[in-house]
Amino acid sequence: MIDSIYNEGGGTPIEFDPKKLKYNSDGIPVLSAREIEAVANELLQKYCPDVLHKPSMTPVAEIIKRLGERTGLLFAIEDLGHKGTAKVLGKASFHKKTLYLDTSLDNELKAAFRFTAAHEIGHWVLHRYNYKNWKFQPHNETSGGLQDDDSTLCRLENRTQSDWLEFQANVFAASLVTPREMFIVALKQIQKTIGIDKNIGRIYLSNAQYSRRDYETTVSQLAQVFHVSKKSVRVRTRTLRLIEGEDRNENKTCRINPFTVLTSLQN
Secondary structure: OOOEEEOOOOOOEEEOOHHHOOEOOOOOEOOOHHHHHHHHHHHHHHHOHHHHOOOOOOOHHHHHHHHHHHHOOEEEEEOOOEEOOEEOOEEEEOOOOEEEEEHHHOOOOHHHHHHHHHHHHHHHHHHOOOHHHOOOOOOOEEOOEEEEOHHHHHOOOOOOHHHHHHHHHHHHHHHHHOOHHHHHHHHHHHHHHOOOOOOOOOEEEOOOHHHHHHHHHHHHHHHHHHOOOHHHHHHHHHHOOOEEEOOHHHHHHOOOOOOOHHHHHHO
């Protein structure tokens, strides 16, 4: 299991023991986004440390395998059916100790496979210890676990208790497939390669043609480095607050919800 996370202020390690974490009155762990990110980083450090030292694709299948060896987690690809009209893409069963992905993700939507798997890993790591004490009915509950379709993986405008579970899993997933520090390292490398020599590590976006051209080139190359979609890169640059500039229209028309990542990865 993961040994430590770091305080949001940074630097000081604390023991990561879900049984000792603070839980709210409904049984949900109280964790900031930065703390969740630290948990994801600890997982990467334990199972695929190269991802934290060189911008590259996160091998989520290998992580699942290693979690299986260490925690007993099983993995299956099945037709998970539908919830109403929505296709169920992933499911974490705490009772059966099994992570499920839908057959539509196998060799078909590679980027979506990685993010959905990372999301379910997030549920397994963050939520499996206290789920029997939840004092609410998850809107996507399966027997002793959670299942995820587009609505739970994408839309989190309303903060119900179930939504907070999905928020935490989505933050974890984004941190796993596009680690913050390596994302910024890759951004700097790409900017230098295409001849940008100002504001390295930030993206200045305006209506000028050259600005948009450089932006699209940067997005495209980042997507190739991490093997994610271009739109997911746009989401990540905004959630990490890397965008600066005077493009008011861009800010209005591209208000990307930080948690629409699954749809982004599929496009």
